[in-house]
Amino acid sequence: MEDGNPLSDEADHGDPLNASLPTVVRRLDQILATLGYGSRREVRGLIDAGRVTVAGSVQTDPGAKATPRDVAFDGGPLEFPDGILVALHKPVGCVCSHDSREGPRVYDLLPPRWLARNPVPTTIGRLDKETTGALIVTDNMPLVHRFASPRHKVEKVYDATLDAQPGAEIVAAFAAGTLQLAGEDRPCAPATLVSKGGNEIELTLTEGRFHQVKRMFAHFGIRVVRLHRARFGPIDVGNLAPGEWREIRLSEFE
Numbered sequence: 001m002e003d004g005n006p007l008s009d010e011a012d013h014g015d016p017l018n019a020s021l022p023t024v025v026r027r028l029d030q031i032l033a034t035l036g037y038g039s040r041r042e043v044r045g046l047i048d049a050g051r052v053t054v055a056g057s058v059q060t061d062p063g064a065k066a067t068p069r070d071v072a073f074d075g076g077p078l079e080f081p082d083g084i085l086v087a088l089h090k091p092v093g094c095v096c097s098h099d100s101r102e103g104p105r106v107y108d109l110l111p112p113r114w115l116a117r118n119p120v121p122t123t124i125g126r127l128d129k130e131t132t133g134a135l136i137v138t139d140n141m142p143l144v145h146r147f148a149s150p151r152h153k154v155e156k157v158y159d160a161t162l163d164a165q166p167g168a169e170i171v172a173a174f175a176a177g178t179l180q181l182a183g184e185d186r187p188c189a190p191a192t193l194v195s196k197g198g199n200e201i202e203l204t205l206t207e208g209r210f211h212q213v214k215r216m217f218a219h220f221g222i223r224v225v226r227l228h229r230a231r232f233g234p235i236d237v238g239n240l241a242p243g244e245w246r247e248i249r250l251s252e253f254e
């Protein structure tokens, strides 16, 4: 495959959690362009200027073949040569859309060069503008598809403040997996609702429908006042302050 990073081809690598990193040999100008270092023309200028090395030696031929891990730019390794996979602590007020007309983007919290990559990094699922917490950003498209698939039940744990205390009938309805939301063709999967005292709750879902938490409570006339995703699968925000991110490994999902 000749575009993007080596993890972008689902067909070649099967389950992304079990895929070993392939050694992809590509043209130097293509590597740099797809990793966001400039257009093809711009990266050829960088290569011509002697700013790029392969396995420690300056390489001025843009058509020279290399693996991204062996390439250095201005003396340092390329950023995320095998693809981007990070956990971001999403702050209030950012949207998960790439469209800046919708508001400040979570992507604006990340290094600008990432948006020039091909494929461009994306979030695994979305959080609403006012929701905070654990958000995965990656250019590993097989991983995005894997987590989007209903077959793979990834636990998402939410902490929320409600405008009322949910009763035992709501706990039971969520657990039963029979809650039918308006406009949906099948009921929500069983979900675990735990009271944290007063109007504070923890809700664990294994799916990710549009505005799901808010709609589940709205079904019972309860409004979600504050929503924070504490965990996406095994990934939590740990010590990250809102807006901060950390690199994660595929093995953390196993």
Ligand code: URA
Pocket (backbone or CB within 6 Å): 126, 127, 128, 129, 131, 210, 211, 212, 213, 214, 215, 227
């Ligand atoms: N459910 C919601 O209602 N909003 C979110 O952001 C995430 C889950």
